Amino acid sequence: MSPQEKILAAFLEDELPAFDISRKEDRQILMLLSESISLERQGRDGNYRTVTITEDSDGKISAHSIKLSNVFYADLAKQIELLSKAFGVLPIAALLKFTGGFLAVLAVFLPMMKLEFNEQDAKILLAIYKLHQKEFSAEEVESEFQGLGFQLITPEKMNASLVKLANTKVIRSLGHGKYLRMESLQYKR
Numbered sequence: 243m244s245p246q247e248k249i250l251a252a253f254l255e256d257e258l259p260a261f262d263i264s265r266k267e268d269r270q271i272l273m274l275l276s277e278s279i280s281l282e283r284q285g286r287d288g289n290y291r292t293v294t295i296t297e298d299s300d301g302k303i304s305a306h307s308i309k310l311s312n313v314f315y316a317d318l319a320k321q322i323e324l325l326s327k328a329f330g331v332l333p334i335a336a337l338l339k340f341t342g343g344f345l346a347v348l349a350v351f352l353p354m355m356k357l358e359f360n361e362q363d364a365k366i367l368l369a370i371y372k373l374h375q376k377e378f379s380a381e382e383v384e385s386e387f388q389g390l391g392f393q394l395i396t397p398e399k400m401n402a403s404l405v406k407l408a409n410t411k412v413i414r415s416l417g418h419g420k421y422l423r424m425e426s427l428q429y430k431r
Contacts, residue, residue, distance in 0.1 A: 247276050254343050294428045295368050305364035307357045365392050366403045371427040380419040
């Protein structure tokens with residue numbers, strides 16, 4: 243059994259009371275889940291991350307990021323393909339357990355994948371979005387921030403937000419006040 247299968251087996255035994263790895267049916271379910279869920283970090287090519295910036299009707303700016311790749315990658319197309327193949331092999335009870343296992347994995351990990359940003363960070367994200375550039379400088383962000391009509395913040399607060407955004411891998415510091423946007427940004431009004 244691979245390390246991923248061991249982790250999934252322990253998780254399923256914890257979450258699904260009827261799951262028993264010693265049963266052939268449940269081992270088949272584990273193998274199907276293991277084929278459609280990857281518990282490893284995805285590389286740059288398979289890394290789907292987005293920050294959504296929202297401006298409410300009262301003008302309040304908020305932002306959140308959902309990083310599926312930080313926890314696991316679930317190939318839903320493969321999940322459906324495997325499920326259709328399993329219809330001929332597994333009884334209905336096993337198929338329900340398979341689907342229940344997949345949903346249990348989603349239910350536990352989904353809250354861990356969402357990161358909320360405070361209003362200051364969200365405003366800085368909006369300024370970065372409005373730059374429409376992959377590479378930018380702290381000065382450009384500050385200029386755009388002011389151009390959006392937001393109340394000025396100190397250079398220390400600006401730097402603190404940029405460091406937080408770099409730590410959460412939304413942006414990457416290139417040194418000397420230069421940054422690279424790592425995630426796609428969406429703006430909703």
